[in-house]
Amino acid sequence: MSIPREFKYVGTRPIRHDGVDKVTGRASYGADAAWPGMLHGAVLRSPHAHARIVSIDTSAAERTPGVRAVVTGSDFPETTAALALGEAAIDLRDISESMIARTKVLYHGHAVAAVAATTFDIAKEAAEKIKVVYEPLEPVTDIDRAIAPDAPILHPTLKTKGAPEGATGPTNVASRLELKRGDVDAGFAEADVIVEREFRTAMVHQGYIEPHACIARCGEDGRAVVWCTTQGPFVVRDASAAIVGLDPAHVKVIPSEIGGGFGGKIVVYLEPLAIVLSRKAQRPVKMVMSRDEVFRATGPTSGSKIRVKLGARRDGRLVAARASLWYEAGAYRGSPVGAGAMCAIAAYKIPNFFIEAYDVVVNKPKVAAYRAPGSPMAAFAVESAVDDIARELKVDPIDLRLKNANREGDQAPYGPKYGPIGLEPLLETARRHPHWTAPLGPNQGRGFAVGFWFNAGMNSSATVTLNADGSAAVVTGNPDIGGTRVAQALMVAEELAIRSSASDQASATPTAAASPTSPAAAASAMRRAWP
Amino acid sequence: MARLHIETTINGEPAEFLCDPHETLLSALRNGLGLTGTKEGCSTGDCGACSVIVDGRLVPACLVLAPEAQGRTITTIEGLSSGDALHPLQQKFLEHAALQCGVCTPGFIVAAAALLDAKPNPTEEETRFWLAGNLCRCTGYDKIIRAVLDTAAHIRESAV
Ligand code: FES
Numbered sequence: 005m006s007i008p009r010e011f012k013y014v015g016t017r018p019i020r021h022d023g024v025d026k027v028t029g030r031a032s033y034g035a036d037a038a039w040p041g042m043l044h045g046a047v048l049r050s051p052h053a054h055a056r057i058v059s060i061d062t063s064a065a066e067r068t069p070g071v072r073a074v075v076t077g078s079d080f081p082e083t084t085a086a087l088a089l090g091e092a093a094i095d096l097r098d099i100s101e102s103m104i105a106r107t108k109v110l111y112h113g114h115a116v117a118a119v120a121a122t123t124f125d126i127a128k129e130a131a132e133k134i135k136v137v138y139e140p141l142e143p144v145t146d147i148d149r150a151i152a153p154d155a156p157i158l159h160p161t162l163k164t165k166g167a168p169e170g171a172t173g174p175t176n177v178a179s180r181l182e183l184k185r186g187d188v189d190a191g192f193a194e195a196d197v198i199v200e201r202e203f204r205t206a207m208v209h210q211g212y213i214e215p216h217a218c219i220a221r222c223g224e225d226g227r228a229v230v231w232c233t234t235q236g237p238f239v240v241r242d243a244s245a246a247i248v249g250l251d252p253a254h255v256k257v258i259p260s261e262i263g264g265g266f267g268g269k270i271v272v273y274l275e276p277l278a279i280v281l282s283r284k285a286q287r288p289v290k291m292v293m294s295r296d297e298v299f300r301a302t303g304p305t306s307g308s309k310i311r312v313k314l315g316a317r318r319d320g321r322l323v324a325a326r327a328s329l330w331y332e333a334g335a336y337r338g339s340p341v342g343a344g345a346m347c348a349i350a351a352y353k354i355p356n357f358f359i360e361a362y363d364v365v366v367n368k369p370k371v372a373a374y375r376a377p378g379s380p381m382a383a384f385a386v387e388s389a390v391d392d393i394a395r396e397l398k399v400d401p402i403d404l405r406l407k408n409a410n411r412e413g414d415q416a417p418y419g420p421k422y423g424p425i426g427l428e429p430l431l432e433t434a435r436r437h438p439h440w441t442a443p444l445g446p447n448q449g450r451g452f453a454v455g456f457w458f459n460a461g462m463n464s465s466a467t468v469t470l471n472a473d474g475s476a477a478v479v480t481g482n483p484d485i486g487g488t489r490v491a492q493a494l495m496v497a498e499e500l501a502i503r504s505s506a507s508d509q510a511s512a513t514p515t516a517a518a519s520p521t522s523p524a525a526a527a528s529a530m531r532r533a534w535p
Numbered sequence: 536m537a538r539l540h541i542e543t544t545i546n547g548e549p550a551e552f553l554c555d556p557h558e559t560l561l562s563a564l565r566n567g568l569g570l571t572g573t574k575e576g577c578s579t580g581d582c583g584a585c586s587v588i589v590d591g592r593l594v595p596a597c598l599v600l601a602p603e604a605q606g607r608t609i610t611t612i613e614g615l616s617s618g619d620a621l622h623p624l625q626q627k628f629l630e631h632a633a634l635q636c637g638v639c640t641p642g643f644i645v646a647a648a649a650l651l652d653a654k655p656n657p658t659e660e661e662t663r664f665w666l667a668g669n670l671c672r673c674t675g676y677d678k679i680i681r682a683v684l685d686t687a688a689h690i691r692e693s694a695v
């Protein structure tokens with residue numbers, strides 16, 4: 005693989021456009037804004053992981069002085085819309101119900117009602133006065149319980165997509181898919197060493213330092229303006245519009261600076277609540293999550309159970325792989341298990357394999373994207389097994405990986421042929437690096453693993469304006485999540501062969517003024533500009 | 536409930552605000568005084584995003600009650616630059632690219648300023664230990680530590 009040309013600007017490290025604002029505390033993040041006349045919102049959350057909602061009585065909250073609006077699930081229309089989205093597909097009905105429960109609560113922290121009042125304290129105290137009668141149900145908190153024949157069922161109407169013919173009855177398995185090539189049994193029969201192991205990983209939260217926050221204002225004309233911290237202002241616009249029943253053209257999203265997201269700030273949690281509260285109260289409504297709410301009620305990545313079996317010949321060639329992946333989706337379907345299956349052995353040329361992947365609902369928050377969604381758990385399992393093979397064969401772990409590395413033109417386990425990929429030169433470089441052979445000190449260890457991700461940019465767009473002085477301004481619809489402005493500016497400078505270009509306040513660009521851009525595009529722009 | 540009237544000094548200037556008795560200093564700074572450079576990441580004293588200096592001592596503003604500000608001297612991130620020049624720590628954070636999303640950055644810079652006030656020549660270990668109460672989810676810390684050590688070296692050199 006070669007880099008096609010020498011770069012002049014790409015790869016340099018100018019001081020970023022938003023740097024001074026960020027080191028002085030002037031940059032405005034989600035919770036930093038205040039709008040005239042705004043109210044403060046608070047959410048009442050379920051104390052049960054799994055329960056039927058028998059009744060909700062909001063009258064005491066509504067009577068509380070200072071309270072201007074109360075909403076529950078019944079204030080939101082049923083929606084069946086779906087939103088196609090780069091690294092994770094979004095079912096808006098699920099997002100809507102995950103945002104506020106209707107007939108059942110499906111995780112501890114599931115929102116049940118929200119209140120807007122003149123102060124946050126009043127809103128919070130009023131929310132606690134809402135009387136919810138629950139009928140608690142057995143919670144399903146891990147894969148084994150969820151797929152047991154007598155498991156409590158989260159969604160009575162859920163059917164397994166991709167289930168073998170004849171599968172019937174209620175289930176917690178939302179989908180099943182398989183990837184295969186060659187003859188796995190024959191592959192294992194010709195293997196000299198076989199390793200078989202099972203791994204489990206826990207749900208892990210993205211842990212961004214900035215909690216979710218927004219302000220929404222719904223005007224007399226029914227149009228909404230939303231200020232919020234998000235990785236995807238266009239997703240917020242389209243999802244919020246569908247959830248509250250507005251035309252997307254009547255929702256303007258103004259992204260704030262964003263204090264980390266790692267995939268977790270693509271979904272809407274507060275924005276539709278704030279819009280409907282604002283519509284009822286006819287005042288702007290600000291909502292900010294506590295850290296506790298972030299951890300209880302926003303998207304972590306899937307916990308998983310993964311079984312891996314690898315077979316290799318004595319010369320180190322991997323000849324067969326079998327893997328079963330079960331990923332926790334949280335309360336609503338849509339774990340990234342498909343990506344996990346596609347990535348699991350994507351680094352290696354293995355002639356015979358069979359991979360099956362199950363998306364399983366459990367009584368935990370609905371998972372969200374998280375840094376190469378689905379891939380890390382699969383890599384953890386497969387790479388651990390590859391290391392076991394290296395140990396059994398007494399070969400260097402890098403040598404073993406080099407022997408099996410996929411190269412340009414090889415076929416990916418999920419179908420297409422690879423374009424240029426850097427695995428082989430990367431392994432060679434690592435093997436030559438002094439760190440690989442340096443003596444280890446006390447309490448030091450050394451390991452090696454390979455990971456795979458697709459690097460899809462999805463839809464992205466930018467407007468570049470040439471200024472009279474020969475500089476250029478760049479406007480995109482992406483928030484700057486850690487250097488996007490400067491990365492985009494460098495690419496524009498490179499392509500236009502001008503000395504510098506000012507990437508405009510991309511994050512201050514409202515959806516009404518920028519062209520649709522997917523959250524993946526920002527990450528991918530940074531990967532390209534800082535090789 | 537009657538609100539309390541608090542008089543204090545913030546970033547070298549007299550300041551006053553009204554607060555509830557149970558309100559935190561963090562809330563008073565951010566909501567009462569509009570000083571939103573001090574961030575809230577946890578409200579439980581775990582992340583350091585709300586670091587401020589009260590009477591020379593580094594504290595998480597989320598664990599200080601607003602009424603405790605009465606008669607004290609408080610420094611926040613807004614008080615570090617001098618108007619036309621950045622504080623050396625701010626400059627070095629930029630040069631070392633010691634921030635990504637930047638939401639932890641004010642807390643780190645205030646905490647590091649308190650460190651350099653107390654100890655102008657910290658070792659790397661002392662610096663890492665001092666900043667252990669500040670969480671950053673983006674950078675991996677290394678550039679932050681380098682920026683602080685480089686600032687210390689720079690301040691010492693310019694003092695000679
Ligand atoms: S907000 Fe004060 S330590 Fe996190």
Ligand code: FES
Nearest residue numbers: 635636671672673
């Ligand atoms: S730069 Fe994002 S948390 Fe530190």
